Amino acid sequence: MARGELMKKLLASYGKDEEFRAVAEQIIGEEEKKNNRVLARSLRRSLDAAPSRPTKPKALAPLIPFPEAAADFIELVEPTHNKQDIILSSENIRIFLDLLREFRRADDVRRRGLPVRSKLLFCGPPGCGKTLCAEIFAAELGMPLYIVKLDRLISSYLGETATNVRKLFEFARKQPTVLFFDEFDALARAREDGGEHNELRRVVNSLLIFIDRIEPKGFLVAATNLDQSLDPAIWRRFDEVIWFDPPETRMIARFLAMKFKNVALAFDPQAHIGELSGYSYAELDRICVQAIKASVIDKRKQVREQDFLHAIADERRRRRRADRMTA
Missing domain, CATH: 3.40.50.300 (P-loop containing nucleotide triphosphate hydrolases)
Structure with missing residues (x-):
């Protein structure tokens, strides 16, 4: 926007705290785009130091320093x-x-x-x-x-x-x-x-x-x-x-290797990659964690293929239910 128009808007917004600050921010932004960094910083300091005027109930609130202003959100x-x-x-x-x-x-x-x-x-x-x-x-x-x-x-x-x-x-x-x-x-x-x-x-x-x-x-x-x-x-x-798209086959393979890297396995999870196509990382994570927990609960040292297949079946059941609810 032309500088003259911005100055008109600035003067017209005097007494309306939120509008005045918004136009002032635009002017500072224009100076920054022109690489007038010293002037922009000086204007920014002046704007931040200026006291806020009382606002009407529907207007935006005056600036309040963190954490009081944003801590609730x-x-x-x-x-x-x-x-x-x-x-x-x-x-x-x-x-x-x-x-x-x-x-x-x-x-x-x-x-x-x-x-x-x-x-x-x-x-x-x-x-x-x-x-x-x-x-x-x-x-x-x-x-x-x-x-x-x-x-x-x-x-x-x-x-x-x-x-x-x-x-x-x-x-x-x-x-x-x-x-x-x-x-x-x-x-x-x-x-x-x-x-x-x-x-x-x-x-x-x-x-x-x-x-x-x-x-x-x-x-x-x-x-x-x-x-x-x-x-x-x-x-x-x-x-x-x-x-962020659902993982491809090679990404699923990397994810399985990462999840089972410190776990003793009695099978090769890579053999089941085809069954996992279209699953998100969150779903894959649930499958792996559930399979590992099954071995812990049964006090076994290795995760068996059956643990993994049961976990996949559970995730499929969950998916079917979720699909019905959103259909």
């Missing part, structure tokens, strides 16, 4: 896994390695006036590694992982959900962290969906503005199992979209 997750615990496609491995290298050279990239990718969208069916990948990615970056608690974030009171989202984005802008939105479609559902009420449409509008203007200190990561339900305008707001 996020949970710190201590990493318990590392990169040896996940199986990714070769394409996704390349993408994440590139993201890590880009982040580590972020200052060099920005000095050339180029943007650093920091907003990621994970898409794919349940149980295919999106949440686990976010945890491991944060560990590789050396950053804390905060998971957004959507049940608390989405408020039944008019205007509060957008206020809560704003607090989270302000936290992400200031704190070097990986902020993870699971089940992102609950927030970013398509606005033309006839079943959605006006409040959620307003939340999506606010969300689009927040994602557009934020430059997080770390990474903003959103994950969804229902990418077809996302508002069409959401997609271009993310720097990278990463797809």
